[in-house]
Amino acid sequence: MTQLRERMLHELERRNYSPSTIRGYLGAVRQFAEHFHCSPEQLGAEHLRRYQRYLLQEKRLEPSTVEMRVSALRFLYKRTLKRRDLAFDDLIFPKVPHKLPTVLSQEEVVRLIEAAPDRLYRMILVLLYATGVRRTEAARIKVEDIDSDDTGFRRVSAPLRTACPAQRLSPHPLLRLPRQPKTSPHTATLPRSAQPASSN
Known part of the structure; x- marks a missing residue:
């Protein structure tokens, strides 16, 4: 060197x-x-x-x-x-063209959610789409962040957990999760002692 x-x-x-x-x-x-x-x-x-x-x-x-x-x-x-x-x-910077992000149609979003391998991943996709949170924020959400009365949650910002106004999940019927039997092996449970998930 x-x-x-x-x-x-x-x-x-x-x-x-x-x-x-x-x-x-x-x-x-x-x-x-x-x-x-x-x-x-x-x-x-x-x-x-x-x-x-x-x-x-x-x-x-x-x-x-x-x-x-x-x-x-x-x-x-x-x-x-x-x-x-x-x-x-x-020594100027060249002008970088800004490309508009690809916006999925409602039908494409539904197909993406329905392609999830199980209920847990489907819940995560619905959460990301309906609230607009970042992947890292979603990975840090805990049970106590859920407001069951208001069907919303407090946003979690890394590295500090910050309480923000609850954001309502989308009420659109296409995004509602179907009920599954309690004995289903794909039923998602979130223990209160669970550690934050990885965002990778």
């Missing part, structure tokens, strides 16, 4: 960047150095502009990929090398 790479690694870790971001940033800086066959310490603003143009026009990388590499180089020169001679405003 070169001294520059080690310095950048320590600076990224000190700022608590995620392991995936650290790998991406270090890889982006390595590719930048390999492109010019020179240490980044000896390169300047013109090299940065030329490299960005090369990524967009010659390599035709996705704007989101170029944005990540630009972020890595900005971090290198601004945080690690502390180069005050560079005008970072000139």
